[in-house]
Amino acid sequence: MRILVVGGKGTIGQAIVEKLKDKHELIIAGRTSGDVQVDLTSVASIEAMFNKVGHVDGIVNASGTAKFRLVEEMTPEDNLVAVQSKLLGQINLALIGQKYLRRNGSITLTTGVMKDDPVPGGASAAMANGGVQAFVKAAAIDFTQGIRINCVSPNVLVESYDKYQNSFKGFVPVPAERVAMAYVKSVEGKQTGQEYQVY
Template sequence: MKILLVGATGSIGEVAYEELKDDAEIIQASRNSSEYPVDITSEESIRALFEKVGQVDGIICAAGSAHFATVDELTPEQNMIAVNSKQLGQVNVVLIGLHYLRDNGSITLTTGVLMDDPLKTASSSAMANGGVSAFVKSAAIEMPRGIRINHVSPSMLEKSKEKYGKLFQGFEPVSSKRIGLAYRKSVFGAQTGQAYKVY
């Protein structure tokens, strides 16, 4: 099984890679990759990546950025960071990647706890996560060729507590293993249109 992992060098991407690396050939793509570079805000970059990689059995996208600011400080330009990256970037990975995905393949996108459990300064991120979640639920009913699509919605990783703990006050950090298993379920399971919430 050949899986393309977009966002492989991020904290969530690393978790997905560690969980799946022994059971599949994982192609690690990221913005800073020398072998498989990709910028998900650019359709051309996404297309170039798939042209280089070729046919795959699974696509995981764990990439996407957002600007954090209170609503009264957030500008339309800052909000577009999440729209173009976290939301449309992931959707475009699906729309372009479908043509390189083998029959009965799987697509797994990444959202996050903020769409369900809001924090101050996180409305733009929550908006993008919610948009991706709605897209997955709707797209699942019309996926061709037996292809499945799901999303994993993780909370703050245990290993990220030192960096993000002050922002996520009162949130229980989640183990890498639990988040990794959600990606495993999406890739190797049979469900589609699911939100695998790891909170």
């Protein structure tokens, strides 16, 4: 299969690429790296990427940002970072990308543990994660042509735990390799409308 991996140079993205590269043709997309560049906060950029890449059998997103702020300190502008990137960016990737998916293709988006297990300063990220999960569940019943859509919700990673451990006190980090297997399940499996939680 021909699979587009957005965020393929990130920690999770690299693990996904490692699991898929031997069986599939991969196109790596990133904001500043990869085979093609894309800014998920820009509809025009997403459209330009697909115009360049063409038709694919799978779309995987392992990117998206949010600003960490305590709610009492958060401004609407702070919250907009997650809305434009992690929430609307991923939804727009699915809405535009569906036109470039071959029959029986799949879309895999990314949520995260914070919507189920809150951390200080994580309300904006949790909001975006919850919105993506709700979109995936509802969108799955609308797709025809055999198109499937799922999302993966990773815990904090072993590989980045040192950097984030103050925010994730008491969490048991998971290795990126284990998280990547959930994306493999979404791409190569048959399920749709699912959130694969890797906690």
